[in-house]
Amino acid sequence: MTTVTLSARKLGILLADWRTSGPAYTALADRIGLLIIDGRIAAHTRLPAERELAEALILSRTTVSSAYRELRERGYLRSVQGSGSVTQIPLRERASSPLAIPGSQRYDLTAACPAAWPGLRQLTERTLANTPEIFADRGYDVVGIPELRERIAARYTERGLPTTADQIMVTIGAQHAINLLSRFLLRRGDRALIESPSYPHAFDALNATGARLNTIPVRFEGWDADEIEALLKRVSPSAAYLIPDFHNPTGMSMPIETRRRVIRAAEREGTTLIIDETTAELPFDLARQSIPFAAAVPEGEADHVATIGSLSKTVWGGLRIGWVRSTPSTIRSLVASRPTHDLGTPTFDQHVALNAFDELNDIVQFRSQQINASFAALTTALERYIPEWTLFPAEGGVCTWANLGAPVSSALTLAAHANGVGLTAGPRFGLDGEGERFLRLPMSGPADDLDGAIQALAEVWHSVMAGNHTVAAPLVDVV
Ligand SMILES: Cc1ncc(COP(=O)(O)O)c(C=O)c1O
Incomplete structure (x- = not known):
C-alpha cells in the first residue's frame, strides 16, 4: 500500500478552527480523528512530523506529540518504521x-x-420463483441483461430523452458508475470540475484519478451560469461532475436555461459532463418531475453528456443497480475497461430491478x-x-x-x-x-x-x- 504524505500546511487548512475550551492536545486529536473517519484524510496517509506541525500551528512539540499519542491509543494512527505516523481506520469501526x-x-x-421500498421483499420472492433459468448460467455480466437495458432506455424516452439500449450499461450502483467514468475520462494532472458542496464519494472518485479539481459553487441562490461558463473557459477541464436535480447535499435543482448554457459551454471546451441523476426522480411534489439533463438541448447536441442513474434511492441501495447512459461508442469503451476492476453486475439483482421497473411509478x-x-x-x-x-x-x-x-x-x-x-x-x-x-x-x-x-x-x-x-x-x- 503506497503511503501519501500530508503537509503541515495542508493539515492546518483541514483543521481550520479546531481549538475548544478543553486541553489543546485532546482537541487536536479529536479533530484529526474526525478528518480521518469522515475521509478528508485518507487511511494510509503519513501525517506531518511532530515538529513541523507544531511550527505550523504555533504549538509546543509536546502538545502535538500528546495528540499523536492519543490518536495512536484510539487506533487512528500507527507508527511505521521510517515513515512516521500513518493514519488508519480504528479497528472498532473497521469491524x-x-x-x-x-x-x-x-x-x-x-x-x-432510505430503507427498502416495502414491496421489494415480495417482488424479490416473485423474481426467484418466476425466473429459475437465471441460475443456469454464470450469473453476472459486464454490460447488463438486454431486457433491463431496454427498460432503462425506455424510461429515459418516456421522460423526454430518446434513448436506445446500446446507450446503456448497467453498473453496481451509481458510485460504481462515477468511478468507471472518472477512470475513463481522467488521467493524472488533468483538470476536472465538481460542485461545492457535492457528494463526498464523487470527490474521492475524481481525486483517485490524480486529476486536479476546481469547484463550482452551489449557493443558497443556486448555480451562477456566468460563473460556470467562465470557469469552463478558464480551466478547460476534461470532465465536470454535476448533480443538477435535487442536488446532494442541498436538494436544489438547476434551472433549464442554466443547463442549456452549461451543456453548450462544455461542448465548446471539449469537456465531458458527468451528470449524476441518482436522486433525479425524487421531487417533493410529483407534479414537478424532472426531465433528464441531456434533454435540455435538441437531440444530438448532448453527446458529450454521460448520465448516471440508480435505483438506490427509489427502490433500495441494497439492490446495487445503477447505470450509465452515453453514446454507444463510450458505452463500448466503458465495457471494455471494466473487467480489470470488476467482472459484472449480478444477473439476479438485474432481474429484480427489471420487475421493479414495472412498479417504478x-x-x-x-x-x-x-x-x-x-x-x-x-x-x-x-x-x-x-x-x-x-x-x-x-x-x-x-x-x-x-x-x-x-x-x-x-x-x-x-x-x-x-x-x-x-x-x-x-x-x-x-x-x-x-x-x-x-x-x-x-x-x-x-x-x-x-x-x-x-x-x-x-x-x-x-x-x-x-x-x-x-x-x-x-x-x-x-x-
Ligand atoms: C448523488 C449521489 N450519487 C451516487 C450515490 C451512490 O449511489 P449508489 O448507492 O447507487 O451507488 C449517492 C448515494 O448517496 C448519491 O447521493
Whole structure:
C-alpha cells in the first residue's frame, strides 16, 4: 500500500478552527480523528512530523506529540518504521460495515439512504420463483441483461430523452458508475470540475484519478451560469461532475436555461459532463418531475453528456443497480475497461430491478411522499428548536443543507457524536476545509424520528455555541 504524505500546511487548512475550551492536545486529536473517519484524510496517509506541525500551528512539540499519542491509543494512527505516523481506520469501526457502528448512536443523521421500498421483499420472492433459468448460467455480466437495458432506455424516452439500449450499461450502483467514468475520462494532472458542496464519494472518485479539481459553487441562490461558463473557459477541464436535480447535499435543482448554457459551454471546451441523476426522480411534489439533463438541448447536441442513474434511492441501495447512459461508442469503451476492476453486475439483482421497473411509478410516488413528510418534519423541528439555522430551498432528493451561521460544523459534529447524534461535518462535502458553516441533514429516514433527533442536536448546538465542547469517539463515515 503506497503511503501519501500530508503537509503541515495542508493539515492546518483541514483543521481550520479546531481549538475548544478543553486541553489543546485532546482537541487536536479529536479533530484529526474526525478528518480521518469522515475521509478528508485518507487511511494510509503519513501525517506531518511532530515538529513541523507544531511550527505550523504555533504549538509546543509536546502538545502535538500528546495528540499523536492519543490518536495512536484510539487506533487512528500507527507508527511505521521510517515513515512516521500513518493514519488508519480504528479497528472498532473497521469491524462493522464499512465504517459505521449500527446502533451506536441514538440518532443517525449521517446517512441519506432510505430503507427498502416495502414491496421489494415480495417482488424479490416473485423474481426467484418466476425466473429459475437465471441460475443456469454464470450469473453476472459486464454490460447488463438486454431486457433491463431496454427498460432503462425506455424510461429515459418516456421522460423526454430518446434513448436506445446500446446507450446503456448497467453498473453496481451509481458510485460504481462515477468511478468507471472518472477512470475513463481522467488521467493524472488533468483538470476536472465538481460542485461545492457535492457528494463526498464523487470527490474521492475524481481525486483517485490524480486529476486536479476546481469547484463550482452551489449557493443558497443556486448555480451562477456566468460563473460556470467562465470557469469552463478558464480551466478547460476534461470532465465536470454535476448533480443538477435535487442536488446532494442541498436538494436544489438547476434551472433549464442554466443547463442549456452549461451543456453548450462544455461542448465548446471539449469537456465531458458527468451528470449524476441518482436522486433525479425524487421531487417533493410529483407534479414537478424532472426531465433528464441531456434533454435540455435538441437531440444530438448532448453527446458529450454521460448520465448516471440508480435505483438506490427509489427502490433500495441494497439492490446495487445503477447505470450509465452515453453514446454507444463510450458505452463500448466503458465495457471494455471494466473487467480489470470488476467482472459484472449480478444477473439476479438485474432481474429484480427489471420487475421493479414495472412498479417504478408507484415506487417513486411512495418515496416522494416519504421524503416530503421528512422534509416537513425537519423544517418544523428546526423552526422549533434551532430557528437560527437557514435551510437551503430544497425541492427534492434525500438531504438538505443548513447554514449554521458560524464556522463550527466540525466542532458540532464531534460534540454531537459524544451525545448520541451521528452527523457528517459540512467540510466533508467540499474541498480543503470549505463548508464549516454548513451541515447536511438527511430526510431519507422516518419523519417520526426527526423531532427527537433535532431536539437532541439543539442541546448539543447550544452547548457548542456556549463554548462547552465535549467529545468522545466513536465516529461514523458518510453514505
Ligand atoms: C448523488 C449521489 N450519487 C451516487 C450515490 C451512490 O449511489 P449508489 O448507492 O447507487 O451507488 C449517492 C448515494 O448517496 C448519491 O447521493
